[in-house]
Amino acid sequence: QSVLTQPPSVSGAPGQRVTISCTGSTSNIGAGYDVHWYQQLPGTAPKLLIYAGNNRPSGVPDRFSASKSGTSAYLAITGLQAEDEADYYCQSYDYSLSGSRVFGTGTKVTVL
Amino acid sequence: QLQLQESGPGLVKPSETLSLTCSVSGGSISSSSYCWGWIRQPPGKGLEWIGSICYTGSTYYNPSLKSRVTISVATSENQFSLRLTSVTAADTSVYYCAREGYAEYFQHWGQGTLVSVSS
Numbered sequence: 315q316s317v318l319t320q321p322p323s324v325s326g327a328p329g330q331r332v333t334i335s336c337t338g339s340t341s342n343i344g345a346g347y348d349v350h351w352y353q354q355l356p357g358t359a360p361k362l363l364i365y366a367g368n369n370r371p372s373g374v375p376d377r378f379s380a381s382k383s384g385t386s387a388y389l390a391i392t393g394l395q396a397e398d399e400a401d402y403y404c405q406s407y408d409y410s411l412s413g414s415r416v417f418g419t420g421t422k423v424t425v426l
Numbered sequence: 427q428l429q430l431q432e433s434g435p436g437l438v439k440p441s442e443t444l445s446l447t448c449s450v451s452g453g454s455i456s457s458s459s460y461c462w463g464w465i466r467q468p469p470g471k472g473l474e475w476i477g478s479i480c481y482t483g484s485t486y487y488n489p490s491l492k493s494r495v496t497i498s499v500a501t502s503e504n505q506f507s508l509r510l511t512s513v514t515a516a517d518t519s520v521y522y523c524a525r526e527g528y529a530e531y532f533q534h535w536g537q538g539t540l541v542s543v544s545s
Contacts, residue, residue: 350531359535366529407530413486420472
């Protein structure tokens, strides 16, 4: 059972902005630990999208951005494109679980 | 360019031990201050962190799997391994190996390998 909760799905038309939430608790996101985001295209391994706050690895477009507030984190995709249709996962660290890295439940983004 | 590749049996019988190896190329597993981890994904489901081993030799395991998991490093072979004992059908998953970045994020991933548990 994941300790980070995401909406199962979000959708938007090309060019629109969509936001994915990642809700945790005071032992992970609320404790100040970094939140990271991954994109998983169908049939492929997850790919690091944003790390340690709002840092993008080389090659990730700036249409992807992240933020955090309290016990929740958010991934925003602006100027939605067909190629953004994928599963997205948040990930953080939870001190109550003995050094555990924890993943979110995942969100399917559909481009209408 | 760092590359990781999982290898091991694709089919394991119930109650037996699942063993996988992650071969690292393009960098030394013993250099720098990194942790190396295993993550799995049941078919059609989300990601689950299994555990990580760090350059210090320290290991960290998912509490839900801790009693069955061992992660170790073979420095001379530039590999690290996963052992999961007493498997059941619920352990059927795609297993990924990955290298962590400085803040416990998974920076580099292998392509994944499907392990099915069935008699």
